[in-house]
Amino acid sequence: xxxxxxxxxxxxxxxxxxxxxxxxxxxxxxxxxxxxxxxxxxxxxxxxxxxxxxxxxxxxxxxxxxxxxxxxxxxxxxxxxxxxxxxxxxxxxxxxxxxxxxxxxxxxxxxxxxxxxxxxxxxxxxxxxxxxxxxxxxxxxxxxxxxxxxxxxxxxxxxxxxxxxxxxxxxxxxxxxxxxxxxxxxxxxxxxxxxxxxxxxxxxxxxxxxxxxxxxxxxxxxxxxxxxxxxxxxxxxxxxxxxxxxxxxxxxxxxxxxxxxxxxxxxxxxxxxxxxxxxxxxxxxxxxxxxxxxxxxxxxxxxxxxxxxxxxxxxxxxxxxxxxxxxxxxxxxxxxxxxxxxxxxxxxxxxxxxxxxxxxxx
Amino acid sequence: xxxxxxxxxxxxxxxxxxxxxxxxxxxxxxxxxxxxxxxxxxxxxxxxxxxxxxxxxxxxxxxxxxxxxxxxxxxxxxxxxxxxxxxxxxxxxxxxxxxxxxxxxxxxxxxxxxxxxxxxxxxxxxxxxxxxxxxxxxxxxxxxxxxxxxxxxxxxxxxxxxxxxxxxxxxxxxxxxxxxxxxxxxxxxxxxxxxxxxxxxxxxxxxxxxxxxxxxxxxxxxxxxxxxxxxxxxxxxxxxxxxxxxxxxxxxxxxxxxxxxxxxxxxxxxxxxxxxxxxxxxxxxxxxxxxxxxxxxxxxxxxxxxxxxxxxxxxxxxxxxxxxxxxxxxxxxxxxxxxxxxxxxxxxxxxxxxxxxx
Numbered sequence: 001x002x003x004x005x006x007x008x009x010x011x012x013x014x015x016x017x018x019x020x021x022x023x024x025x026x027x028x029x030x031x032x033x034x035x036x037x038x039x040x041x042x043x044x045x046x047x048x049x050x051x052x053x054x055x056x057x058x059x060x061x062x063x064x065x066x067x068x069x070x071x072x073x074x075x076x077x078x079x080x081x082x083x084x085x086x087x088x089x090x091x092x093x094x095x096x097x098x099x100x101x102x103x104x105x106x107x108x109x110x111x112x113x114x115x116x117x118x119x120x121x122x123x124x125x126x127x128x129x130x131x132x133x134x135x136x137x138x139x140x141x142x143x144x145x146x147x148x149x150x151x152x153x154x155x156x157x158x159x160x161x162x163x164x165x166x167x168x169x170x171x172x173x174x175x176x177x178x179x180x181x182x183x184x185x186x187x188x189x190x191x192x193x194x195x196x197x198x199x200x201x202x203x204x205x206x207x208x209x210x211x212x213x214x215x216x217x218x219x220x221x222x223x224x225x226x227x228x229x230x231x232x233x234x235x236x237x238x239x240x241x242x243x244x245x246x247x248x249x250x251x252x253x254x255x256x257x258x259x260x261x262x263x264x265x266x267x268x269x270x271x272x273x274x275x276x277x278x279x280x281x282x283x284x285x286x287x288x289x290x291x292x293x294x295x296x297x298x299x300x301x302x303x304x305x306x307x308x309x310x311x312x313x314x315x316x317x318x319x320x321x322x323x324x325x326x327x328x329x330x331x332x333x334x335x336x337x338x339x340x341x342x343x344x345x346x347x348x349x350x351x352x353x354x355x356x357x358x359x360x361x362x
Numbered sequence: 363x364x365x366x367x368x369x370x371x372x373x374x375x376x377x378x379x380x381x382x383x384x385x386x387x388x389x390x391x392x393x394x395x396x397x398x399x400x401x402x403x404x405x406x407x408x409x410x411x412x413x414x415x416x417x418x419x420x421x422x423x424x425x426x427x428x429x430x431x432x433x434x435x436x437x438x439x440x441x442x443x444x445x446x447x448x449x450x451x452x453x454x455x456x457x458x459x460x461x462x463x464x465x466x467x468x469x470x471x472x473x474x475x476x477x478x479x480x481x482x483x484x485x486x487x488x489x490x491x492x493x494x495x496x497x498x499x500x501x502x503x504x505x506x507x508x509x510x511x512x513x514x515x516x517x518x519x520x521x522x523x524x525x526x527x528x529x530x531x532x533x534x535x536x537x538x539x540x541x542x543x544x545x546x547x548x549x550x551x552x553x554x555x556x557x558x559x560x561x562x563x564x565x566x567x568x569x570x571x572x573x574x575x576x577x578x579x580x581x582x583x584x585x586x587x588x589x590x591x592x593x594x595x596x597x598x599x600x601x602x603x604x605x606x607x608x609x610x611x612x613x614x615x616x617x618x619x620x621x622x623x624x625x626x627x628x629x630x631x632x633x634x635x636x637x638x639x640x641x642x643x644x645x646x647x648x649x650x651x652x653x654x655x656x657x658x659x660x661x662x663x664x665x666x667x668x669x670x671x672x673x674x675x676x677x678x679x680x681x682x683x684x685x686x687x688x689x690x691x692x693x694x695x696x697x698x699x700x701x702x703x704x705x706x707x708x709x710x711x712x713x714x715x716x717x718x719x720x
Contacts, residue, residue, distance in 0.1 A: 027671065029658035030489045035551030041543065047472030050539060053546040070503045070561060072542060075496050075552035082562050084504070107470045107536070114404030114462055127394075128387060135386045138432055145518060146427040146441065148528060155510030155531070156565070160503060163538070170506060170535030173513075177528035178465065180521070181407060184429060185398065188410040193393035196386050197428040200439040207441045207514075297383035298435070304382070314382065 034076045046108075050100040050164060063271075065089045065161025073161055086159040092272040093212055094158055096263035099168040102256050106171035109256075111249050113182035121241035122190045128311050129239065130192040132302035136237075138195035139299065140227075140250075141183035146203040147219045148176030154212050168260060172220075175253040182246055189242075198299065201292035205285060213268060213275070214282045220261025222286045225332035228254045233324055237306050258335060265339035280346045283336075287349035294325075295351070325355040403466075407458040407522055420449045422517035429518045445515040445570075450629040452570050454622035457522040460614045464529035469607050471540035479599040480548050486671040487597060492550035493662035494595070495541040499552070501585060502541065504561040505615075506534030508577055512570060526618055533611040540604050556656045560647055571626050571633070572640045578619020579695055580644055586612040587688040588663075594680065595666050616695070623699035638707055641696075649711030689715035 041053040053059070058074040068083035088094055096102075125133070152173045158166050187194050202223065209215035230237075231254055234247025268275055293299055300321060307324070308317025329352045336343050347353070396413040398405060410416075415431030424430075425440040446452045454460075483491070509527035516524045545552050564581060567573035588595075589612060592605020627634060648655075660681060661674070667684075668677025689712050696704045705719060 026674070027486075027661060029493055029554040029661070030486060030671075032489075032551075035492075035553065037551060038549050039546070039551065040549045041546045043472075043477045043547075047470065048475070048477045048543050048547060049472045050543075053543050055546065058546055058552065069555065070500045070558050071555040072496060072499045072503070072552050075555045078555040078557055081555060081558045084507075084558070084562060084565060103535075103539075104470075104472050107468070107472070110465075110468050112404070112465050114400075114406045114465070117405070119400045119405045131387050131389055134389070142427055142429055142432060142518075145429060145521065145524070149427070149442070149514040149524065152510035152513040152528070152531060156507040163503075163542075166503075166506070167535045167539055170531045173510070173528050174532035177525045180429070181461075181525060184415075185405050185407075185410050188396070188398045188412070188415055189400075189405060191395050191397045193389045193396070194415055194429075194432045195389070196433045197426060197435045197438055199435055199437065200426055200441055203427055204439045204441045298386045301382055301384060301386065 029076075036074075046104070049104040050167065051104075054100065054164075061091055061095065061162055061164065063091045065091075065159045067159065067161070070160060073163060085156070087157045088154075088212060089159050089161070091162065092268055092275075094162050094165045094264070095267045096165070096168075096260050097267065098259055098263045100164040102260055103164065103168040103171055106168070106175065106253070106256055109252055111178070113178060113185055113246075116249065117182065117185075117245050118241045119185075119189055123240060124191060125239055126310060128305055129309075130190060131195075132305040133190075133239070133243070134187045134192035135195035135298060135302040136306065137183040137187040139198050139302075141180045141187065142197055143203065143223070144176045144179035144183065147206065147223070148173045148180065150203075150206045150209075150215055150219060151176065154215060157212070172257055172260070175257075179250055179253065182250070186243065186246060195302075196298050199293050199296050201289040202286070205289035209282075213264065213279065216261055216264055217279065217282050218286045218289075220257045221265060221335060222283070222290060222332055224254055224258035224261055225335050226290070226328040228258050229324065229328040229331045236320070237303075262335050262339045265336070265341050269340040276341075276345075279341070283343075284346060284349070287352055291349050291351040322355065322358070329353075329355045403462065406462045407525070408462070411458065418449060418453070419519055422447055422449070422519040424517050424519045427518055429521050442514055446517045446520060449520060450626050452516050452520050452523045452622070453625050454523065454526075454618050455625060456617055456621045457526040460618055461522060461526045461529055464526070464533065464611075464614055467610065468532070469536070471536055471543055471604075474607065475540065475543075475603055476599050477543075477547060480544075480601070481598065482549065483597055484670060486665055487669075488548060488550045489553070490662040490665035491548075491597065491601065492545045493553040493658050494666065495545040496553045497556050497656065497659045497662075498541040498585075499538050499545070500556055500558065501561065501581070502534045502538035504558075504564055505577060505582065506531050506538065508564050508573060509534075511565070512573065515570075530615050530618075533615070537608050537611065540608070544601065544604060554658045556659065560644070563644055563647060567640075569640075571622065571637065574619045574622050575637060575640055576644050578615050579623060579699070580641070580648070580692060582612050582615045582619070583692050583695055584648075584688045586616055587691045588684060591684055591687075595663065597666070620695050620699050623696075623701065627700040634701070637701065638704070641701075641704065642707065642709070645709040645712055649709045686715040686717075689713075690717050 036056045039056045041055055044052055068086055069081040070084050071077055151169055155166060155169055206215055206218045231247045231251035235244055238244040238247060303321050304314060304317035305311060307320035308314055333343055393414060398410040398412055401409055425442060426438045427441055509530045513524050513527050564577045567576055586609055589605045589609035592602055596602035596605055664674050664677035664681045665671055667680035668674055693705060693716060
């Protein structure tokens with residue numbers, strides 16, 4: 001049907017009077033033979049959300065998606081359509097039960113760094129404090145930008161059977177961007193300067209991922225668990241309302257990233273348990289890369305200075321950083337447990353294990 | 363507490379804080395004291411493009427995700443094979459402004475569309491709207507995937523471009539979602555998939571400027587011209603609002619593309635013929651009856667514009683008026699970008715719609 005009608009329209013394109021000559025098969029598409037005619041999505045209290053339109057066959061994300069084209073799930077296939085180069089056709093590779101809700105939540109929780117952060121609350125800080133804020137913000141900004149670039153590279157690989165995942169990932173990419181610019185703005189808004197780039201061991205690991213779950217375990221499980229815990233400590237780190245608000249808003253976004261990572265892992269644990277040892281490898285490599293970054297002075301020292309309140313209270317700052325690291329590792333392990341993925345089956349990186357095992361000194 | 367700067371700060375403090383490196387404390391003095399100030403629109407990217415952080419290099423060999431102005435680390439790993447070694451490959455002077463505008467103007471398809479205003483329509487009109495929405499959903503899929511493909515390839519020296527692309531990814535996800543919602547909210551459903559040939563051309567593009575010319579200027583330009591006729595296409599407040607909000611988003615994408623093309627042609631005028639060659643190819647595909655001339659879409663739009671099957675011919679005439687508008691606005695955008703000579707090179711099937719030059 002398609003080619004024939006297309007040819008007819010080719011002939012008609014241009015001179016307007018020929019358009020009416022396409023009557024041979026006119027309105028052939030106007031049939032409810034292949035639709036669920038009469039099925040009707042209803043807006044709920046929170047509007048018409050993605051989950052609300054997952055009705056009938058339109059809502060069924062199959063275990064395996066058979067099309068390499070851009071066909072919307074539930075539409076009538078066009079057999080002349082060419083492939084679009086997707087490489088992900090299995091639900092277990094990308095799915096998380098929460099992604100449709102996370103997509104809508106992300107949109108509702110949107111914020112604007114230019115106007116939602118009370119930048120006017122910034123006031124001059126002691127130089128070592130300002131430098132520490134700048135170094136930490138430089139680190140967070142670059143990691144966010146890298147995470148967004150990494151996730152966005154996967155978008156084109158995911159076929160449209162899993163549109164809820166793609167939609168959610170769009171919000172996450174957007175949020176990574178917002179974190180990148182918001183922390184960059186903080187760096188440049190108070191008389192300080194951009195700091196030193198992070199060593200990139202972890203970013204390299206993210207970029208090296210050869211499948212989506214591997215990348216996701218890095219960004220939305222391990223790194224997200226660490227950053228959620230860091231942002232939860234935002235009130236301690238902040239010196240003004242702008243920083244407090246920046247950490248608070250970023251925390252909201254990051255919690256969704258972590259939930260998606262956790263729920264994706266849970267989906268794999270339930271539906272593709274044979275991948276368990278494969279995922280252990282990815283996690284072990286991600287932990288190794290993270291530790292390589294954490295061991296660098298630029299990762300730890302700004303936090304020591306901020307927690308200590310300056311260079312005069314290094315010991316106090318170091319103890320508080322130790323407590324933070326412990327909480328970060330525990331959050332990571334808790335996330336794995338919630339996903340039904342037991343880290344006891346393989347060893348935690350010794351550097352991370354040490355944070356959990358060693359008592360925190362006051 | 364002020365710190366003396368007679369010798370590097372890090373070295374001083376290492377003495378005071380044994381066991382710490384503190385090299386990061388040793389910020390160059392020349393960079394201190396530059397303070398970005400919020401303006402009328404808040405603290406925007408434009409406001410922080412000051413001092414060293416604001417100097418955009420014409421060439422980039424930045425392979426480590428280091429956003430412009432960040433200091434290089436010792437032994438930092440390279441992480442990405444960038445394909446944008448020069449500013450003119452990707453730059454658009456309005457990227458910063460468009461990023462901030464996009465962030466400010468995000469909307470929610472769940473709550474910003476008056477879905478309640480949609481009442482049962484005649485079957486032929488409902489079919490037509492659902493067919494159009496099926497097509498638009500597909501278009502938006504690809505328009506979201508494509509910037510995702512390019513983002514990791516853009517040097518972070520030009521991070522504003524990368525950030526703008528993330529807003530496009532977000533916008534297109536919302537468009538894909540809002541047209542899908544419309545197709546499923548009023549008893550219709552998703553109908554015939556299009557051929558996607560033109561969409562694939564966008565994904566196939568091996569060069570950023572080629573991609574941008576095809577997607578932002580040509581593809582989104584044609585879609586934008588159609589969205590701006592949303593008052594005629596929409597049958598109720600919800601649909602009219604959908605077209606209006608989507609048009610607002612598409613305007614940004616289009617503005618980026620036009621200004622990027624302009625920048626490239628101004629900075630690298632020798633690329634003019636190359637860019638014409640991209641447009642030759644894609645216009646030919648456009649004219650040969652691919653996505654925008656897909657029969658079900660043409661018929662659906664005609665039914666919507668005419669007000670029903672029985673007014674198809676009247677609707678088809680209005681469709682041709684839209685096509686004329688699409689082609690003329692396309693030509694105008696190319697003129698703004700500095701490609702006014704396209705008028706003489708446009709494929710005849712499209713050129714037939716051109717008004718005489720102003």
